[in-house]
Amino acid sequence: AQTVTQSQPEMSVQEAETVTLSCTYDTSESDYYLFWYKQPPSRQMILVIRQEAYKQQNATENRFSVNFQKAAKSFSLKISDSQLGDAAMYFCAYRSYNNNNDMRFGAGTRLTVKP
Amino acid sequence: GAVVSQHPSRVICKSGTSVKIECRSLDFQATTMFWYRQFPKQSLMLMATSNEGSKATYEQGVEKDKFLINHASLTLSTLTVTSAHPEDSSFYICSAPPRTPRTSGRRTDTQYFGPGTRLTVL
Numbered sequence: 001a002q003t004v005t006q007s008q009p010e011m012s013v014q015e016a017e018t019v020t021l022s023c024t025y026d027t028s029e030s031d032y033y034l035f036w037y038k039q040p041p042s043r044q045m046i047l048v049i050r051q052e053a054y055k056q057q058n059a060t061e062n063r064f065s066v067n068f069q070k071a072a073k074s075f076s077l078k079i080s081d082s083q084l085g086d087a088a089m090y091f092c093a094y095r096s097y098n099n100n101n102d103m104r105f106g107a108g109t110r111l112t113v114k115p
Numbered sequence: 116g117a118v119v120s121q122h123p124s125r126v127i128c129k130s131g132t133s134v135k136i137e138c139r140s141l142d143f144q145a146t147t148m149f150w151y152r153q154f155p156k157q158s159l160m161l162m163a164t165s166n167e168g169s170k171a172t173y174e175q176g177v178e179k180d181k182f183l184i185n186h187a188s189l190t191l192s193t194l195t196v197t198s199a200h201p202e203d204s205s206f207y208i209c210s211a212p213p214r215t216p217r218t219s220g221r222r223t224d225t226q227y228f229g230p231g232t233r234l235t236v237l
Binding site for chain 2: 037042043044045047050091095103104105106107108
């Protein structure tokens with residue numbers, strides 16, 4: 001079974017600075033999707049960024065970018081120019097392409113943004 | 116973007132009663148919906164997959180007789196917690212990937228999440 005590991009329970013960043021959240025996963029599949037979701041205090045899950053494993057180019061969405069290292073099974077999230085609104089729980093998630101049921105989440109990283 | 120709603124957003128019930136939670140896709144059809152459970156300060160754990168027109172698929176360790184799932188239509192799935200007990204108190208979240216047209220290439224990878232339902236069993 002696929003597992004997703006987030007080794008940083010908590011992270012802190014100064015406003016306007018850059019922070020990187022780490023995520024590793026374990027799979028024997030070659031085709032899959034990876035996601036970063038944000039969960040603010042409202043508990044609503046918000047998709048931040050997604051990466052398809054067959055694409056070598058790292059995904060980028062405005063201030064959010066990923067460093068996808070397929071061989072190392074690593075999928076880190078970089079937040080540039082951090083804003084107070086970025087404070088939230090961040091979950092890394094894996095979804096199998098072939099198995100429609102198989103979306104697995106990491107334990108999460110709580111990000112605090114200091115003014 | 117696509118919207119998924121859940122109702123109710125918050126429910127408090129007495130031990131032994133049953134509680135129904137609805138998950139609706141408001142502007143797209145979903146043949147599959149997923150139900151997750153999230154305990155405080157923990158991650159989302161997949162409980163079951165709701166399939167329109169067929170039985171739900173439950174994850175290992177989830178009691179199907181306790182958590183009844185009905186996927187009544189392409190826009191509605193319900194989760195009923197039967198004979199609820201305090202240990203069932205949790206945050207329940209549903210998600211749905213939009214139905215993929217048969218003529219398209221890769222299967223859609225996006226899941227849209229509902230806002231969640233906080234269940235408290237006294």
